[in-house]
Amino acid sequence: MTTSSFVRDLMAELKAKNPAEPEFHQAVQEVVESLDLVLERRPEYRSARIIERMVEPERVVMFRVPWQDDQGRVHINRGFRVQMNSAIGPYKGGLRFHPSVNLGILKFLAFEQVLKNSLTTLPMGGGKGGSDFDPKGKSDNEVMHFCQGFMTELCRHVGPDTDVPAGDIGVGGREIGFLFGQYKRLRNEFSGVLTGKGLNWGGSLIRPEATGYGAVYFAAEMLATRRETLEGKVCLVSGSGNVAQYTVEKLLQFGARPVTLSDSDGYIYDEAGITTDKLQFVMELKNIRRGRIREYADKYKGAVYTPVDPRREDHPIWTHKAQCAFPSATQNEIGAKDAANLLSNGVYVVSEGANMPTVLDGVCQFLDAKILYGPAKAANAGGVATSGLEMTQNSMRISWSREEVDDRLHTIMKAIHRTCNETAEAFGTPGNYVNGANIGGFLKVADAMMDQGLV
Secondary structure, eight states: OOOOHHHHHHHHHHHHHSTTOHHHHHHHHHHHHHHHHHHHHOHHHHHTTHHHHHTSOSEEEEEEEEEEOTTSOEEEEEEEEEEEEOSSSSEEEEEEEOTTOOHHHHHHHHHHHHHHHHHTTSOOOEEEEEESOOOTTOOHHHHHHHHHHHHHHHTTTOBTTTEEEEEOTTOOHHHHHHHHHHHHHHHTOOOOOSSSOOGGGTOOTTTTTHHHHHHHHHHHHHHHTTTOOSTTOEEEEOOOSHHHHHHHHHHHHTTOEEOEEEOSSEEEEOTTOOOHHHHHHHHIIIIISOOOTHHHHHHOTTOEEEEOOTTSSSOGGGGSOOSEEEOOSOTTOBOHHHHHHHHHTTOOEEEOOSSSOBOHHHHHHHHHTTOEEEOHHHHTTHHHHHHHHHHHHHHHTOOOOHHHHHHHHHHHHHHHHHHHHHHHHHTTOTTOHHHHHHHHHHHHHHHHHHHHOOO
C-alpha cells in the first residue's frame, strides 16, 4: 500500500492525540489508505474534515465497577462505552469482558463497527464497550453481581433509540440476561436495549450462529466469483467459541472439511475432519463445561493437540495444508509470518470471523497475492446484521422463524459482498475486498454526516 501525505499527516495527528493505542492506529490506517481513492473524486469530504470527525468518538464513557465475590472480598474493575458515530442510526456494537480490554482496543472495535454496520444495509451507528473483568472461573453469582454493577452505570447512556449493546468476547447469553434484568429493574421498562437476548424474552433465532454463518456465506460468495464452491475444501478455523463453532457448523453444511480449532492454550488438528458429532462435543465442552480444547484430542484419538507458547512469533495452526482459513479467535492472531505460512500452504480464501485478526503486513501479503481475502468488517458483519434484525423484531413486537432469519442473513451477506465487489471495481481495484469494504462502508456514513451539518 502506498501512503499519501494526507494519510501520513492524519496518522501523525491521530497518534499524537491517542498515544499507546496501537490497535486503534492500525484500524484507522488500514481504512484511510483505502479512502485516499475517494478523496480524489470527492474533495468536499476533505474540506468538511469528514475522516477527522469519524476517527474521533462522539462520546466516551468510562466508569468504575465495584463488586463483591462469593467470599465477601471487594473488587474494582473499569467499565467503558465508546459511542463512535450515530450518523445513520443508534450506536450498535458489543460489550467485551476480558482482562485485555482497554480504551484503545474498544476505540478500534468501535471504529470498525461504524463501517461494518453501514455495510449491513441496516440503520445502525457504531459503538463498542466492555470491561477488564474476566468472567472465566467466576461463579454465576459473581458474574451476576458484576453485571448488575456494570449496568447500573451504563443504563444512563443506552436505550433502544440511543445505543443498543450486544455480546462479544466474555459476554454470552448468561451475561446479557443479567445485564438486561438490571436495566429493566432500574428503568422500569421492557425494551430492546440489548441484543443477544434469550429466545423467550425478545431474542432472535440464529443470533448465536450469525457471525460464523455469515463468514462462511461471505467465503462462498467470494468463491462464486471464480466459479468455485466450498464443497470438499479443507478449512483452518481458529478459536473454539461462538464464532468458530458456528463457522464449522455452516462449513459442514456446505460440504467443506474443517480440521482445526483452538483456544488460548493451544490447538487441535483433526485431519479426518471435525464432523457434526465432534462439533457437538466441542459445544458441550466449551459452552456447558467451559473446558479446554485439549480434551478433544483425549476423546478423538486421530486428532493431535499442540500447546502453543503465546510468545512465539507465529502460530502453528496456520502451517497446515488447506485451501481456506477462517480466523475466528481475536485481533492480530495472524502475524506477518502466519500470513506467509498460509500462502505457502495453499490457502487462497481467508474470511475473517474475528475483528481485525490480521496485522497490516499480513493484509498486504494477501492483497499482493490476489487471494480471496474477506476483511472482518465485511466477512463477520453477519453477527451485527442479525442483531439489527433482532432490533426490528423487538420494535414490531414479533418473532421470525429460524428459516426467515437465516434467509435474511444470507441475503444481507450477499448484499455486503456485492457492495464490496462493485465498489472495489468502481474505484479501480477489482477484487480488492479491503478497499471495497472500507469505501462502501464509508460513503454511506460520510454522506449522512454531510447532510446533517457540522455536528
